[in-house]
Amino acid sequence: MAILTVTHWGAYEVEMAGGEAVALRPFRHDPDPSPIGLHMLAPELDRLRIRRPAIRKGWLEGRARTGRGRDPFIEVSWEQALDATAGELRRVLDMHGNRAIFGGSYGWSSAGRFHHAQSQVHRFLNSLGGYVRSTDSYSLGAARVLMPHIVAPMDELMARHTAWSVMEQHTRLFVTFGGVPAKNAQISQGGAIQHRVPGGLRRMAEAGCRFVNISPTRDDLDTGAPFEWLPIRPNTDTALMLALCWVLHAEGLHDAAFLASHCTGFDRFLRYLTGATDGQPKDPAWAEGITGIPAARTTALAREMAATRTMLNIAWSLQRAHHGEQPFWALVTLAAMLGQVGLPGGGFGLGYGATNLMGSPNARFSGPTLPQGHNPVRDFIPVARIADMLLNPGGAFTYNGGTHAYPDIRLVYWAGGNPFHHHQDLNQLMEAWSKPDTVVVHEQYWTPAARMADIVLPATTTLEREDIGYANRESHIIHMPAVRRPAGEARDDYAIFAALAERLGAGARFTEGRDAAGWLRHLYEESRQRAAKAGVVLPDWDGLRQAGLAEVAVPAAAPVFLSEFRADPQAHPLPTPSGRIEIFSDTIAGFGIADCPGHPVWREPAEWLGAAATRRHPLHLLSDQPVTRLHSQLDPSPLSAADKVSGRAPICLHPADAAARGLVDGQVVRVFNDRGACLAGLRLTEAVMPGVARLSTGAWFDPADDDSGLERHGNPNVLTLDIGASGLSQGCIAQTCLVEVAAAPAMPPAVRAHELPDLLPMG
Known part of the structure; x- marks a missing residue:
């Protein structure tokens, strides 16, 4: 060997x-x-x-x-x-x-x-x-605090996801909020020994599963076959999920028996959903004004979900945002209303594609x-x-x-x-x-x-x-x-x-x-x-x-997410106060946190494309994980360097946004807001929706030698907002960030991130 x-x-x-x-x-x-x-x-x-x-x-x-x-x-x-x-x-x-x-x-x-x-x-x-x-963690700050209250701890949930082989056999509709970014699934804590995500997606598509990617970017999903892309304004997924819930209830498509036997608090959430508490039904027309997704498509999608075996997935990036607890809570609620939680190929996933772990069929033990x-x-x-x-x-x-x-x-x-x-x-x-x-x-x-x-x-x-x-559930x-x-x-x-x-x-x-x-x-x-x-x-x-x-031997039967709980919630209760899925949490409500009440809600983020601030900084910046490195590891490597533009991290814009600013592909640009500015290399793509910029993380921080606050290498975190997701979790909200992009000076300062510091011998 x-x-x-x-x-x-x-x-x-x-x-x-x-x-x-x-x-x-x-x-x-x-x-x-x-x-x-x-x-x-x-x-x-x-x-x-x-x-x-x-x-x-x-x-x-x-x-x-x-x-x-x-x-x-x-x-x-x-x-x-x-x-x-x-x-x-x-x-x-x-x-x-x-x-x-x-x-x-x-x-x-x-x-x-x-x-x-x-x-x-x-x-x-x-x-x-x-x-x-x-x-x-920065990756899961909001979810790690929220999920134990409403389903189970994140580590437990991540290790028990339905296997790709099960979804290949049973899932007929896979709806993902934020894609299934296989670039992220290159990794696992302890080593991704057999990479499963690309093959799993491809086999599902070959078996006839239909995919819908609801995301500001199209290329965070690749099934090897055509799929539907619904571009959505960043940080508005909760509003869309609420509208899908509204349709299910209004048309009698929700699973009332599952909600009664396996969940708690639906009746209290329903008053908010229908507008009884605030006068605003969370219907598709309301959501269209927030998300940009047509009301008719939202209504049709809800019906499609209820008509077939559906797996809902959410990317971790959605909870790295202001009020980041809400999309995760809303996704669980939507899945509960569909009533497929615990069925083979149905229910919800919390980050297929986030790491290699989710969807593994291998044995589980503590290494x-x-x-x-x-x-x-x-x-x-x-x-x-x-x-x-x-x-x-x-x-x-x-x-x-x-x-x-x-x-x-x-x-x-x-x-x-x-x-x-x-x-x-x-x-x-x-x-x-x-x-x-x-x-x-x-x-x-x-x-x-x-x-x-x-x-x-x-x-x-x-x-x-x-x-x-060794990594959990690896081969x-x-x-x-x-x-x-x-x-x-x-x-x-x-x-x-x-x-x-x-x-x-x-x-x-x-x-x-x-x-x-x-x-x-x-x-x-x-x-x-x-x-x-x-x-x-x-x-x-x-x-x-x-x-x-x-x-590590593969068990005879591939796991199905929450199947034991579905079969007998009394014998296999969830580790929540009620033992059930908590659509309304008395515990969280009892905290009295103004920005995180006891059930999923829509709250406007501090910065988003529906806010007046877009007049000054009209682009929503997404700072996702890079393709060519893990976080900032190995940034000086040839693979990472080959992905850069003029030696700087690439920022992706829609051609229409670039044309409106007189910018061209390959140009060095200045990305800025009131917190800071960085230089990046422009890359044009129609895989990013208009109004959105994507600048992946990981370029080694390279601040200018003066006190200007300028970063020379394309590190997006000179731009991102440093407040907590809510008073519940205080999680990272890097994905809540507005910027503007303009041409850089004719002679931009050189990148020095990979130079050695001045090293002096001991005197």
């Missing part, structure tokens, strides 16, 4: 020469491998590796907070770097306590289950007595997981509120029915992830980033996060350390040997944290007496026992290392 490695994009076969990896090939058992990971050995990436520990000059000379992102770095020895880091941790702990340390991570640094930076940094900080944590220990610090923030926390220590925020206060953070410790990619309104984050005394970062490359740090500790990559590749568990020597003086995150823990008197608590090899054996054997309980027989650790991989 070939030597294998695993990334979030999938498994790859490693070609070795002289004991070193020299090339990567697709995994032979992957039906649709992602090309992204094939470029991990590219010299463009090697050039940007962090090879020695480095400390920002201004911090080293007096702990100056100004100069982050601009000061040169001084390269130091590991002993100096570890002593400085441990000393600063000790100073903050002694003077301010554990509540002054924020443990930042986003979990995407490695698909390996042991060398998982997020688990490592949390375990380390817990060994010191705890830290301020973040909760939820190798590094225990993180106990965190006695109760302070936390919703993940997208980091700028608010740093700027407003002591300020109040609401979350999931509670009122909390932002802690006063003196030290940010970040390992895994790039806040200058994920976060919104990056000019405001730059201001917030100057508030802590110290920022420590583990990084592999000179990313924006590394350049904005005070102490930078070089970490190894996936290819430079032994690990275990294989894979041994990942180290296939390259570490670049420069890079060390594993575990080795870095072990050395720091030893200096701080927590070595035994952190390591439990195990080195990395000991932990790998221990974690695998623990997960092997859990696999056995799920009916999966795995070889022992030595057997896995010898074989390279082990197959």
Whole structure:
């Protein structure tokens, strides 16, 4: 068997020469491998590796907070770097306590289950007595808070979706709000071993399933066959779903028996739907004025849904918006009214295409997981509120029915992830980033996060350390040997944290007496026992290392989403207060949150194409996931570079919008609003509806050298709005954003995102 490695994009076969990896090939058992990971050995990436520990000059000379992102770095020895880091941790702990340390991570640094930076940094900080944590995710901030109240936790729902093979047999109409973006499904946490989305869609179309894509963009669905595209104004899907619900009820097409036996609160929602509470029926004519979709088509679509086996799907992007809870709640309500929840090929899906997980038929068990220990610090923030926390220590925020206060953070410790990619309104984050005394970062490359740090500790990559590749419901568990020597003086995150823990008197608590090899054996054997309980027989650790991989058996019957609940809601209740689908939630209503009442509602977003603000910024900006990278990972790679226009991220406009502004394909343009501006390369396409611009995320943040707020590389998060989705979730709302686009200056500033910082030797 070939030597294998695993990334979030999938498994790859490693070609070795002289004991070193020299090339990567697709995994032979992957039906649709992602090309992204094939470029991990590219010299463009090697050039940007962090090879020695480095400390920002201004911090080293007096702990100056100004100069982050601009000061040169001084390269130091590991002993100096570890002593400085441990000393600063000790100073903050002694003077301010554990509540002054924020443990930042986003979990995407490695698909390996042991060398998982997020688990490592949390375990380390817990060994010191705890830290301020973040909760939820930028991807699913609103849904993760909402869904436990109305159906079940998102992690549980994602792992139980109806398999593609079941939909191929039974689904006759697939209606998706926001498409099924196969580019997003290139990934899974822990590795997408067999990519299923393109083949699943194609086979469904070949079996006669009809698709309707309700989205501002046409190309977020590809079935290999024609489908219907209904262009909709961004952030208005809730209004359309409510109108579909109205038709079902008005024409007696709803399943009253299912609503009575499996749901709660429909009667209270119905008063809002019919207009009894506010005088406005949520009918198709009302929705047309909001969404732009003709009332007649809405009425016909509702009838079509009720007439056949229908699967409703929603993209995660819809809840990354102001009032982002509402489209997810409305989708569940619409599916409940159709009454097909739990039937083969019917009901709803929460993100087919969001990752490779949804629709997998494979066995489910808990894979190798590094225990993180106990965190006695109760302070936390919703993940997208980091700028608010740093700027407003002591300020109040609401979350999931509670009122909390932002802690006063003196030290940010970040390992895994790039806040200058994920976060919104990056000019405001730059201001917030100057508030802590110290920022420590583990990084592999000179990313924006590394350049904005005070102490930078070089970490190894996936290819430079032994690990275990496994993702929930994937087809294989894979041994990942180290296939390259570490670049420069890079060390594993575990080795870095072990050395720091030893200096701080927590070595035994952190390591439990195990080195990395000991932990790998221990974690695998623990997960092997859990696999056995799920009916999966795995070889022992030595057997896995010898074989390279082990197959996870596919169960005899492919899963059907919520089938047990449908068959017997008393024997298999949902984990909601009522045990049923909560169309009206007494819990949420009891929170008394003005912008998130007890049932799904339409609320105007802070920015949208129906608002007066469009006179100044008349384009709705969508900042979706890129095709050629995961978030900002591998942005300097040849694959990512080939997708750019004049070295900048491409912004897609409809030809009519470009013509109205005198813009042409391939031109460098300025994208702007009151929060900031960036330069991007123009690409014209009719796959984007008029009035909408699409600028994918992931271009490394490249702020201008002056104080103009201009970003040179095409990072959309200098434009996005940084407020919470609602008082319930405080989720990210990057998809609620209006901009204008104009020609860039004749001589736009050069992109410098992939240049090395100034590195000085220790004097």
